[in-house]
Amino acid sequence: MGVQGFEIARVHRTREQARRSYDRISRWYDLVEGSWEKKLRLGGLAMLAPLPGEQVLEPGFGTGHSLEAIAAAVGEEGRVFGIELSPRMLGLAQERLEREGLALRAELSLGDAASLPFRDSKVDAVFMSFTLELFDTPEIPRVLGECRRVLRPGGRVCVVALSKAGPPRLMERLYEWGHLKWPALLDCRPIYVGHSLREAAFKVRESRLSTIWGLPVETVLAFKQETSKGE
Numbered sequence: 001m002g003v004q005g006f007e008i009a010r011v012h013r014t015r016e017q018a019r020r021s022y023d024r025i026s027r028w029y030d031l032v033e034g035s036w037e038k039k040l041r042l043g044g045l046a047m048l049a050p051l052p053g054e055q056v057l058e059p060g061f062g063t064g065h066s067l068e069a070i071a072a073a074v075g076e077e078g079r080v081f082g083i084e085l086s087p088r089m090l091g092l093a094q095e096r097l098e099r100e101g102l103a104l105r106a107e108l109s110l111g112d113a114a115s116l117p118f119r120d121s122k123v124d125a126v127f128m129s130f131t132l133e134l135f136d137t138p139e140i141p142r143v144l145g146e147c148r149r150v151l152r153p154g155g156r157v158c159v160v161a162l163s164k165a166g167p168p169r170l171m172e173r174l175y176e177w178g179h180l181k182w183p184a185l186l187d188c189r190p191i192y193v194g195h196s197l198r199e200a201a202f203k204v205r206e207s208r209l210s211t212i213w214g215l216p217v218e219t220v221l222a223f224k225q226e227t228s229k230g231e
Ligand SMILES: C[S@@+](CC[C@H](N)C(=O)[O-])C[C@H]1O[C@@H](n2cnc3c(N)ncnc32)[C@H](O)[C@@H]1O
Pocket: 015, 018, 019, 022, 034, 037, 041, 059, 060, 061, 062, 063, 065, 083, 084, 085, 086, 089, 111, 112, 113, 114, 128, 129, 130, 131, 134
């Protein structure tokens, strides 16, 4: 999947390798990566704007910062569901929710975002930050298809991810080179976020392009249309 001939780098890593790698860095994740991603993650949450009473899903929730914000926003009547590959990340997120007195509003499970353990149309909204770009190119439509399946008609998804949108920049090329050379260390790589959502039959409502460390990041809000085919 590419746009105007700009190919997305492939990901050659098994689920087991990804799980081991995130288990290993879980304790340091907030220090090393969390700080520079935080502003964009918060921007994505503001774009999603979870409402009291809503049911929201976050695949790949990491140490659980966004789960905490979503649980606070949906209130006692709402729920946040999380799916995570790394048991240690799940443990840290669960501790965070318990510390903040929000655990009763959350249901966290170990699992794979490419195969969500939920019935169709279960949730009102899906949030995904710095996770979609971890999946290999053919898996991206599968993950978005799963998000779409579990969203109710009219439901929304907000994705924050490293992006290939816009002209390729030096930093992006260097980063992609690093991704190919050290796939375990630089496991994310830039993808086409808005384009991928449209290809997965979402209707894009809002899109913002930002940068971190010279790398483009797209934040996109998209909707599952009420009258989509097959519903
Ligand atoms: C780069 S971190 C981002 C964490 C969090 N979303 C944030 O913005 O801080 C990616 C997370 O996705 C999880 N992950 C990786 N592959 C996954 C999969 N196939 N299914 C569910 N979670 C996955 C990792 O364990 C990790 O916690």
